[in-house]
Amino acid sequence: MLNRLVTSPYTLIWTIAIATCFPALPSYARKILKTNPFPTSGKLIELTNGDLMCYVDIIDFRGKKYTLGADFEICNRTRYLNQRVKLTYRKTKVNHCQGIDACGKSIVKNLIVKMELIRK
Structure with missing residues (x-):
């Protein structure tokens, strides 16, 4: 039927x-x-300086691991490692070249521009 x-x-x-x-x-x-594809908070696992940006490894409250781009000054926040942080993003132009040479190409990416420690 x-x-x-x-x-x-x-x-x-x-x-x-x-x-x-x-x-x-x-x-x-x-x-x-609409869902936000980027976590707004989580536990900071690792900070790595790259050629084009700082790379942030974070685990959200569901246990999913992310590797996100950030401003270079974010990589100086080593005191936040293994702690819960709140993240703020902003669209930023990033150099889009293969090496360290400037080629004039850029792309717009959502980068972490602010990281705050979450106090319990």
Whole structure:
């Protein structure tokens, strides 16, 4: 019986009719549905200076490990290692060359620009 309802042309017509009667989600609701791919807090595991940016290894509260880009001054925060931190991001232009030579190419990335210690 269920297969007959799903494959019935009437079911398809009613589905289309109902879908067209309801408006799309308003813009504020779409913003709520978007998930942030970057963690806003977590336990700081490692800081590594790279050629283009500082690299931050962090574990979020679910136990997922991330390697994120950050400003070079963030790598000086070694006293935050193995502690919980709050992260703030900003879109920043990053050099996009293969070596250390300046080639004039850049890309925009979300980098950590602020790191605060979370006090318990």
